[in-house]
Amino acid sequence: xxxxxxxKLTPKQAAAELERLASDIARHDKLYHGKDAPLIxxxxxxxxxxxxxxxxxxxxxxxREDSPALSxxxxxxxxxxxxxxxVPMLSLDNAFDPADAHAFVAKVQRFLNLDGSPVITAEPKIxxxxxxxxxxxxxxxxxxxxxxxxxxxxxxxxxxTIADIPHVIKGAPAVLEVRGEVYMEKAAFAKMNAxxxxxxxxxxxxxxxxxxxxxxxxxxxxxxxxxxRFFAHGWGELSEPLAExxxxxxxxxxxxxxxxxxxxxxxxxxxxxxIYESILxxxxxxxxxxxxxVYKVDSLSLQQRLGFVSRSPRWAIAHKFAAEQQTTILEGIxxxxxxxxxxxxxxxxxxxxxxxxxxxNVTLHNSDYIRGVxxxxxxxxxxxxxxxxxxVIVQRAGDVIPQIVDVLLEKRTKGARKYQFPERCPVCxxxxxxxLEPGEEGVIARCTGGLNCPAQAVxxxxxxxxxxxxxxxxxxxxxxxxxxxxxxxxxxADIFKLADHRNELxxxxxxxxxxxxxxxxxxxxxxxxxxxxxxxxxxxxxxxxTTAGVIARRFESWAAFVDAMQAAVKAKPGEAYEALExxxxxxxxxxxxxxxxxxxxxxxxxxxxxxxxAPKVKGVTAKAWQGLTDAFGSLAEAVAAIKAAAKQAPxxxxxxxxxxxxxxxxxxxxxxxxxxxxxxxxxxxRLLKNVTPKDQPRAxxxxxxxxxxxxxxxxLEKTTRDEAxxxxxxxxxxxxxxxxxxxxxxxxxxxxGSKLAEAEKHGVKVIxxxxxxxxxx
Ligand code: IVH
Numbered sequence: 001x002x003x004x005x006x007x008k009l010t011p012k013q014a015a016a017e018l019e020r021l022a023s024d025i026a027r028h029d030k031l032y033h034g035k036d037a038p039l040i041x042x043x044x045x046x047x048x049x050x051x052x053x054x055x056x057x058x059x060x061x062x063x064r065e066d067s068p069a070l071s072x073x074x075x076x077x078x079x080x081x082x083x084x085x086x087v088p089m090l091s092l093d094n095a096f097d098p099a100d101a102h103a104f105v106a107k108v109q110r111f112l113n114l115d116g117s118p119v120i121t122a123e124p125k126i127x128x129x130x131x132x133x134x135x136x137x138x139x140x141x142x143x144x145x146x147x148x149x150x151x152x153x154x155x156x157x158x159x160x161t162i163a164d165i166p167h168v169i170k171g172a173p174a175v176l177e178v179r180g181e182v183y184m185e186k187a188a189f190a191k192m193n194a195x196x197x198x199x200x201x202x203x204x205x206x207x208x209x210x211x212x213x214x215x216x217x218x219x220x221x222x223x224x225x226x227x228x229r230f231f232a233h234g235w236g237e238l239s240e241p242l243a244e245x246x247x248x249x250x251x252x253x254x255x256x257x258x259x260x261x262x263x264x265x266x267x268x269x270x271x272x273x274x275i276y277e278s279i280l281x282x283x284x285x286x287x288x289x290x291x292x293x294v295y296k297v298d299s300l301s302l303q304q305r306l307g308f309v310s311r312s313p314r315w316a317i318a319h320k321f322a323a324e325q326q327t328t329i330l331e332g333i334x335x336x337x338x339x340x341x342x343x344x345x346x347x348x349x350x351x352x353x354x355x356x357x358x359x360x361n362v363t364l365h366n367s368d369y370i371r372g373v374x375x376x377x378x379x380x381x382x383x384x385x386x387x388x389x390x391x392v393i394v395q396r397a398g399d400v401i402p403q404i405v406d407v408l409l410e411k412r413t414k415g416a417r418k419y420q421f422p423e424r425c426p427v428c429x430x431x432x433x434x435x436l437e438p439g440e441e442g443v444i445a446r447c448t449g450g451l452n453c454p455a456q457a458v459x460x461x462x463x464x465x466x467x468x469x470x471x472x473x474x475x476x477x478x479x480x481x482x483x484x485x486x487x488x489x490x491x492x493a494d495i496f497k498l499a500d501h502r503n504e505l506x507x508x509x510x511x512x513x514x515x516x517x518x519x520x521x522x523x524x525x526x527x528x529x530x531x532x533x534x535x536x537x538x539x540x541x542x543x544x545x546t547t548a549g550v551i552a553r554r555f556e557s558w559a560a561f562v563d564a565m566q567a568a569v570k571a572k573p574g575e576a577y578e579a580l581e582x583x584x585x586x587x588x589x590x591x592x593x594x595x596x597x598x599x600x601x602x603x604x605x606x607x608x609x610x611x612x613x614a615p616k617v618k619g620v621t622a623k624a625w626q627g628l629t630d631a632f633g634s635l636a637e638a639v640a641a642i643k644a645a646a647k648q649a650p651x652x653x654x655x656x657x658x659x660x661x662x663x664x665x666x667x668x669x670x671x672x673x674x675x676x677x678x679x680x681x682x683x684x685x686r687l688l689k690n691v692t693p694k695d696q697p698r699a700x701x702x703x704x705x706x707x708x709x710x711x712x713x714x715x716l717e718k719t720t721r722d723e724a725x726x727x728x729x730x731x732x733x734x735x736x737x738x739x740x741x742x743x744x745x746x747x748x749x750x751x752x753g754s755k756l757a758e759a760e761k762h763g764v765k766v767i768x769x770x771x772x773x774x775x776x777x
Contacts, residue, residue, distance in 0.1 A: 015666035039363035044403015066544025080153035128183030174651030177236030190226035337455035355396030469537035496690035550662035574648025585627030598646030706732030
């Protein structure tokens, strides 16, 4: 992880770092939730998420489709029926210190343009697992786990065994989904574990895992013997509102018979922090484990206005307690090669129990990190390097990935070995290239083997079939690795030709007629994927789920998208233009002015240069000319470079793509790079012989603005621009950052500048805020 201060990152660095964080966190999540052991400490993981959130907060336009902020856990297991949540079960953003809590309150206030602090509730964050209980006409009819937030497991029978959960309630709305936490008390957990141990059975590491294990028993009779409890903290689908505030709504749940862990109201951030301190002080004495305090905006109408970012609400945050720390030994360092070829060093630890789990692996990010150097060149861990054999302090909090926070130098032995970062890929032996972003420190080491590197090829295939991508059941990393080794599946297109190997497959260990038939059927079931899933599955850098969704909604059909990509490739800026973009002191405006003036600029022999004076171009300052001269060597060379750049300036087809709200220049570049490569286009063609992405259905909303491309500019006075944008998107509109001939509507507040002029130029309709409110409500 780069240590460069978030407020110092350029958008390009931020995008690169968000990409890296997304892939790191996804990998750690997989290791943590999957069968494999976690790689890094919780605190380390926390830090990744915090940094990701900080960068996303500063660069909301760069939030990725695969943003870790969106991932909330693991997919449903096979054994239970699936339940699609009528209202998604969201995750919470985390706060780690008082400043974060203040920032949360301030952000809510700013977003809503309120005069004072909103009323906010505070309640303990229960360290259990969330469940949704559906009541119809007062009867408990279905209960589900959260799963991935959209779809969970049907654990109705198991939930019925929990005494805290009423089977029948009186006076409730006809449809009521109660959401809350299933947990196990500390004492009951200890007692149960002792009994399990006595019987020579497998014990659980902590109450949370134990509760999870109990809830996911296939036989509800076993669940019934486990001491599970339930606290309500919210709701999902409702046929009528419970009340007007969070506080009153959960009180209603309490009146209906659901236990609450206690909720208080605060008038401002100071009061929230006082409640946090009192809950923390009482933590040890509680019968159950809590890992923080959850703050929620009390007014439900304000909650609604705030809405969601990715998969967490803007109206709530979890203020987590500090992480637990332990010492252990760094026993080795291995390298993992990811989908994009990034080489990530992974520390192997002497197993240590910290923050409720045994930690054996920890990510070490990159070579600088091992050396004790952050991406901005400044020290981390006080500048101490990590050596194999070192005694290290590992930190982990609740549900987060562990990290090494310090090295105990006084315990370093003579045998401790410095780590030599490999120059060649440990998997394919290709040369390892150092990438200059982010932080220009060359921290990202990437294998140059591309798809010739088995690790990259396999990781990309695994990504392709993953649940969030093509979601091919029965094809996981194990099968992909096996089929890759056999030479059956070398690229995505091969997956759809697996039937050619049916007979050989049937003779392999672990496969029978039925399982082969099932596998082939689940592959066939994915021959017409959703546009956005298919695009995401291609694994193009920076095209996560969110961006893929934005693109699918924008282009609607795969053919239209590919046409646009081909046009964008042709309109892509050339080297000379990019050189101009890199010049210090020349901003977007000055660059545009220079490009427009390029044909008129006189060459080196022209009289303008006799005096050595810069040509006069409106909007280009003397300082900018100085920057140009410094960058290109002389004024004459600068002029030549500008003329060259003008010939290679990006065309409309490229700019159109980069302008899409939610795509942006970095993702646009990666898309264009992908479609500019013949081998990618060829592989895609082979794939499309067997797979036909479906058209993206139009947003169902019949609002007056659905389908329109809208640009907001100037100051909005009754809402904020962020709120207005979020509203427009929820109404099915497309929001763009700049005006072009494809813009349908400009909403301009006071102080609107160049965008207004652009709108006039293109004859785009312009309305004020009042007209927007009338249109959108
Ligand atoms: S509110 C939309 N309140 O923490 C907000 N969640 O990290 C939904 N949790 O998935 C969650 N105690 O399982 C809320 N008092 C509380 C909670 C709580 C524990 C869990 C819940 C959620 C997770 C988010």
